[in-house]
Amino acid sequence: MEVRSTEGLDAPDIGAPGADAASAALDALHEGVLVCDMLGRVTYLNPALRDLLGAARGEQAIGRHWGPLFTEDSRRRIERDGLPSILHGGHWQGRVELRGAEGAARACVLSLSAARRGGLVGLLRPAEAGTGGGPDTLSRSEARSERMEALRRLAGDMAHDLNNVLTSIVGYARFLTEDLPKDGQPHGFAEQIVVATQRAKQMVDEALAFARPGRGERKAVPVAATVERSVAQLRADLPAGTTLRLNAGPGELAVEAEPAAFAAVVGHVLKNAAEALEGRPGTIEVGWRVTGDLRQLPGLGKPGEPVKVTIEPAEGGRLQASAGAPDPNRRFVELVVHDSGAGIAPAVMEHVFEPFFTTRQPSKGRGLGLAAVYGQIIGHGGAILLDSAPGGGTTVKLFWPSAPVVDAKATARPGRRQLPRGQGQRILVAEDDRVLREALGEMLQRLGYRPTLVNDGEVARRVLAEGSAVEAVLTDRRMPNLSGTDLIDWMRAEGMRQPVLLCTGYGEDLNPAQLTRASGVAVLSKPVDAATLATSLDQLLSGPPD
Template sequence: MGPMGVRSRNDGLIPVMGVRLMDDEIERLRNREAELTAEVGRLREALVQAASEPVRAGRERDRVWDLSPVLKVIATTDGTITAVNPRWTRCLGWSALDSVGRNLVSFVAEDDLPGAREAFEVLAREGYVADHQISFGTRNGDHRRIAWTKVIEDGSIYAFGRDVTDQVRAEEALRQSQKLEVVGQLTGGVAHDFNNLLTVLRSSVDLLRRPNLAEERRRRYLDAISDTVDRAARLTSQLLSFARRQALKPEVFDARERVGSIAEMLDSVTGARVRVVVDLGEEPCHVHADASQFETAVVNITVNARDAMGGEGTLTLRVHDGGPLPPIRGHAGSKAPFVAVSLTDTGAGIAPDRLPHIFEPFFTTKGVGKGTGLGLSQVFGFAKQSGGDIDVESGPGRGTTFTLYLPHVVPNGTGAEARSSRRKAVPGGGGRRVLVVEDNVEIGRFATQILEDLGYQSDWVANADDALAKLTSSPDYDVVFSDVVMPGMNGVDLAREIRRRHPDLPVVLTSGYSHVLAEEGPHGFDLLHKPYSAGQLSAALRRATT
């Protein structure tokens, strides 16, 4: 028998071992082919995924753009809008077609245009503006308050806005509610205090009408009427001071000297069991403020400290150049120099929950009849109206420190006191002619009667136009005494016109309250506050005519 084998195509024999080797090679090649096929599949899948990734990312960006609750705007650096998202349209009503090509500022409410232009200037200079609130006009004519954050990137402005309209309205409603609460406190407090004062006046007048009244009792009732009028005047003064509507008479004075001059009076205010320590420092501390209101503020804080200590303890007054004004109650400070007047007591301190309310009118922790709750509100109003502030540090069991800050000034030696000291007093009216300008009939008649009793010759007119006509026809008046609040031309404008037409004719103004005086001051004219006494009127006219 011949050798075992497999017949080939050419009838040749291939050994069996060779056949097995060929089978193994074929199997290997098939496996390799399968691996390559799988690798190609994986590569194909990766290529497809890579090709679809930008599309997917673009779709995600589109979803963020379309569904964002934030207004999004893209604009050129000059503010021309190139794209807006749907939230812009839902909030303001302006479609993309309405908006693209217009300047972003063209949608701003007219009142906010200066602020919008300023924000663009900051954006151009710094490349970033954060949380800047601007009112934007809507398509239906309304306005929405938008808080914008803007950045400049790659030559474009990217703006992101939050609609804060409802938040702003809620905050305004809260502020209005707080105002109404304060008005309610004011109304109740003023009604209570004035009714008490009117009771004294009414009773005293009724008693004065009794026949055969003893002279001693008559003087007592008259003194009661006079004291009650003074108390009523102080009450209205404190109210106006709290509201920052008190017509102040600012002058330059050294706070150290002023505190030193009233130190002895403070001893009598606090009582024998309170030790008053005064530290006035060495350097002058000049301020420009109403000296009378300054003293009243110091006395009010002193009275508050005395009551906090129960009439026994130590009160330390310190006056010094306090340097810059620190931030107080969330308000920014100032780098300008300020004078600090601090009063520290050793009382029980103020509870943290009461600290935010101590400057509110009629807020008091004292018993009934032991305080009006207006003392610290007067200090607060005076400080604010004088360009300063009042700070307080306290805690239960560690006493209280009030610090009054007033702007430090450099004296020029031409204050009101210097002018006043050069005037010479003239006893009585001496027959001088006074033109009284007063729209209230009762007060006009009463003023002319007082002037006649004081030795003046007086004429009375009811408005500024009649006063100017009277001065034209009779230019020999020595002084004009005019109310401030009148129909038509007010007293300040009248005084200015008199100064222009009659430069040598002095004018004395009088008012119980005037927003013109509160905001602008008396413009260099002498001012007599209502209610005034006959002696105060006489003194004011003497100062003006000498």
């Protein structure tokens, strides 16, 4: 749709042979049909959609951007959730609100797909058609899904604000460690501040895992090695007399995942199993195998559809909570963790995947563990099943997309090297948070660059329009007056090719893999540290590899 959201998608071939017949068929549909080109311009609306919008608004929409057809919240949701789903799976479906005649909001269900020849096609129907009515008549599963969506937005917004603060704290703490004598007590205090911010960052990362999972580079991650590392870390915390058994499937297995995300998920599930024993001896069993049959999971959706959490009774008075919309044509690695602990009460099961929900004492947990597991599993195109009963222990089954096993030596990390430094290049920094803006400026100056600091995107646009000798731009994603992505759009429309580092607190509506295809644009996740900033900026200024 907008360049920032649909880079790499081609426009639909409206003038192809047979287009008249296709258009006549679309005109006859009762559902609304929306077709957009790669720049987000509306190229076709069928009569049903014109009726939903109102005749005048329908006529005015042709040739213009699709965004004003929807309410602001719906536009953001489509960009945030719909477009990445299309890029990964080809389809997305969700509830949205159209702006109808005189601006009245009209609830609809939007099915969005990538056209075969490029571009986007949307199918809209009124939400009351086939859904059983409005919010008051939603099924418990749908209501649970909407609650999870609201919590996801809350967690993401919280993470964005905290990441701004953490970037400033860790930045200034690092400056102190660089400037203070290393044998003095103040230097030790500064080091402890850095350690504390790393712990805070882990908490924010857990919230992000629920709110915006699956955004980084995915690789083939070995299952056995990851589980064994997590088990080794867990053993010291297990109650005396606890039995921990590993039941590995035949052969080496790997999953397609962000390595850190998969390791974190395994760690969370094992930690939960250990804590379920409540300090008493018990049993924890961990096993994994390849499977292509997910029929044991009730209520699974199709790829691209909104994910619902389904809770159903099982044999022996147990309850099963499941969620996911996996590709039925893929094979999965099933990772199973069972504990002989106290089990989960039905009232708790209703909220088991929600962030910030915990039955533990405030000092014992934050309620982010299973929420992070849920987020990462869904974000990676997998599924989760949780089976439990009070007094009957708990079994967690994670279904990750499998991947071919890769030789560990071929993926070994290179040794540490000195941070790349600038040569006095002028870097324009656009950030509305004053403390963070000044911290980024200090980082850049210490790395050998000349930063110019401005407080919003509109001021940055004016600086660039004046023809200032700016060699790169570092901009926040969310700013008043002009956002970072809108600033990039304007720069490229004006023919400005300076590389851009786009900072984001939690990924919002961005797809990093998509943005890297846009010339000279890279995403930098907050909190930003000097090492990441130095490496990212050096890579951008060096240009694309030959």
